[in-house]
Amino acid sequence: MAEVSSPVLSNHHHNGEYGNGDSAYGSQDSGMNSSNGNGKVTEEFSNGDVKKEVKDEAVNSDDDVPWGQLMEREKKKKQNAESDSEDEYKPEKKRKSKSKKADSDSEDDYKPEPMEEEEGKGDYEDDDDDVPLSVKYGTPEPSSAKKSKKKKKKVSESDDEDDSDDDMIEKKKKKKEKKEKESKSKSTPSSKPKKEVKQETSPVKRKKKEEEPEEIWEWWKEEKKPAGVKWNSLAHKGPLFAPDYEPLPDHVHFKYDGKVYKLSPEAEEVAGFYARMIDHEYTTKEAFNKNFFKDWRKVMTSKEREHITDLKKCDFGVIDVYYKEQSEIRKAMTKDQKLKIKEEREAEVKIFGFAFIDGHKQKVANFRIEPPGLFRGRGGHPKMGMLKKRIQPEDVIINCSKDSAIPEPPKGHKWKEVRHDNAVTWLCSWTENVLGQNKYIMLNPSSKIKGEKDYEKYETARRLKKRIDSIRAVYQEDWKSKEMRVRQRAVALYFIDKLALRAGNEKDVDEAADTVGCCSLRVEHIKLYDKIKLNDDDKHEAENVVEFDFLGKDSIRYFNRVHVEKRVYKNLKIFMENKSPGDDLFDRLDTATLNEHLRTLMPGLTVKVFRTYNASITLQDQLMKLTNPKDNVHQKMLSYNRANRQVAILCNHQRSVPKTHEKAMENLEAKIKDKKKEVDAAKKELEHARGAAKEKAQKKYDRLKDQYKRLKINRTDKDENKQIALGTSKLNYLDPRISVAWCKKHDVPIEKVFNKTQREKFRWAIDMTNNSDEEYIF
DNA sequence: AGTCCGACTTGGATACAACTAC
DNA sequence: GTAGTTGTATCCAAGTCGGACT
Secondary structure, eight states: OOGGGSIIIIIHHHHOOTTSOOTTTHHHHHHHHHTSSSOOOOOOOSSTTSOOOOOOOGGGOOTHHHHHHHHHHHHHHHHHHHHHHSTTOOOOOOOOOSSSOOOOOTTOOOOOSSOOOSSTTHHHHTOOOOOOOOOOOOOOOOOTTSOOOOOTTTHHHHGGGGSOGGGHHHHHHHHHHHHHHHHHGGGOOTTOSSOOSSOOOTTOOOSSTTOOOOOOOOGGGSOOOOTTOOOSOEEOOOOBOOOOOOOOOTTSOEEETTEEEOOOHHHHHHHHHHHTTTTSGGGGOHHHHHHHHHHHHHHSOHHHHHHOOOGGGEEOHHHHHHHHHHHHHHHTOOHHHHHHHHHHHHHHHHHHSEEEETTEEEEBSOOBOOOOEEOOOOSSOTTTTOEEOOOOGGGOEEEOOTTSOOOOOOTTOOOSEEEOOTTSOOSEEEEOTTTOOEEEEOBOTTSHHHHHHHHHHHHHHHHHHHHHHHHHHHHHHHTTOSSHHHHHHHHHHHHHHHHOOOOOOOOOTTTSOOOOOSTTOBGGGEEEEEEEOSSTTOSSOEEEEEEEEEEOGGGOEEEEEEEOOHHHHHHHHHHHTTOOTTSBSSTTOOHHHHHHHHHHHSTTOOHHHHHHHHHHHHHHHHHHHHOOTTSOHHHHHHHHHHHHHHHHHHTTOBOOOOTTHHHHHHHHHHHHHHHHHHHHHHHHHHHHOOHHHHHHHHHHHHHHHHHHHHHHHHHHHHHHTTTBOOHHHHHHTSOHHHHHHHHHHTTOOHHHHSOHHHHHHTHHHHHHTTTOOOSOOO
16 A cells, blocks of 8 residues: 555655655655746745755656556556456546536446456556655755844844844834734733733723724634524624716717717716726727627617717727826825825725624625626636626615614615525625626624634644545545546545645536636646656656646636656546547546545545645645744744745745836845945955944944845845735635744744734634644644 | 535735835 | 835635535
């Protein structure tokens, strides 16, 4: 059995350092990183003082040498064997063209279940092709020179001391935060284990109106509600509607076929939506224009409709300019004007921004009803450009408790319905017209209702940690199953676990862009290579490589080459036999089936738990590896960000590279150069200085050198980050307790890791992790 | 057993605010 | 001021998943 020695089983992300070779996973992981569509992520510090990483070379020191040949030989044999043992396996080409049953073509009478497999056994026996590679990455080196006079003690309050001045931004922020802290006083958890009991909320001297719902509900110290019950009482003010349309001034006109054409307000409003997007790539897309024009014509008067028949003859130029001017005007407003607007907004928040749940005041997340506009579907969405209609009170369902004050609809209107359903968490809902989906107004992530759920999510992931070994053993065993569906399930699960793929529900072809997840992968999305380099710059080739290339959620490309176990490789070949590129790779599997199976392995286990688990465990492992206790806060934060980045890479969280990036980097580069000059100058000065001057010169030199170093770190961080987005993983996948524990252990102020919003969201974690000495939570 | 759909999480883009540098 | 950056808040689309429905 491959069990323990298998990378998946034993190491997976636990000791795999992504992007640098190492460990059993080295080869795969490095492959993953470097080719993950994000370009390389090879970590390498130019200012060698932090850490150097060795690229994995052992990639395929694979035992396979013997295996390779054997395989060659066996391949044919096997192919035959397999294909006849499995030749009853006729792929079900159920290319679910949408929900519609469409495919009755199950012509193949394939009986999957009892699949004779007299073959295999033998060949499989020994396929332990996954040799652990030696771990070879260096430990982070203390950034020497830096005297890193960490403020042991009060770091959390005045952490900037150790940051020299090029840290202005941080400082400013700090200041702000400090202020904010003051006002919130006690509630700040940080290191005080004892939080003052509910502070005297009442007579708080609110320095500014900005004070929020200062009551802190420590729900994590309370009993849970019975399952299904989300609240006992719920009161709120309903949604805030978008402002009415303001018709354009007369001189701002639409032109058709070169001539001014006055539109009805309805048509004009929609024309305005388009005009405001004229610079956007969307308006160059055929589908967008087609959908827009069709919907636009629907809101035209019959006369307009008759006249305006060709989008190409439409000239939105003047409208476009007008809106641009308006936005300029807004930007150029005086302080007072801006302040006034701000206050108005705050007043709205005050009213609509909060709900009372079981007597506690909680922030509402999105109390503004989505304004009308043009639907911006992502990727090749078939409905892009369609008109999103204005939502009226008559479209909105209110959910609140019976005895609460029912929110008032705007004058002259009424709600679609008022209900009192405490099995759900939403306050308001309506149905959006483009896709016919429900939209909701819900509470802010800092609320109990969201927080509790979040907490549960991580608890489930932790439970998975305890079971992961045996679960991996199960699916590895299932690679050999006689049942094709079981094999498919096992291989899919392996991908999900190893690569953190999403489940991949079926999608309706004409309601959404063509994107896939694991279960919906098609043959065309993978390629198999018996031998190939995982990265172009690798020295060696790896064997049994699967190349993934598909569009995932939000049409973000996932590209990756990974080495897989022989058995997996062989299975994939089988799955692909006799299929066309457009056929499902896992034709006997869907997310429902997979999740059903997972539930039998562990209560609460679903596909997405693997993503959470692997993300969190990766962060924890990486933190342990990368953090050097001797580093200063700044350097530690770099390590933290790198750990975070590994997770983002794993989860394929990308962002488009801002066009300003190159320039920003150049600027930084120039700054670094300048600084270097200063340093050199200071050095010279120092050499010539004597007496008191010498001391001074030394100081100056040290300071400059420090700044210089800081700049370089900065550059590295920025560059590595250019197309990787850390936010999503931090917000959704990383157990915040890991970060909190890390901060405590390494004397890093929590504010460095979580900004204000994040601290609110993760208050439970910050508080819980306080009194435990567990260094790492996961 | 398959489909549909409601509810809720996850995700990148964009708007905006806060600062700095010039 | 103004332009340029950067971090944060907001927005809303696009996933996941369970349960009702057929």
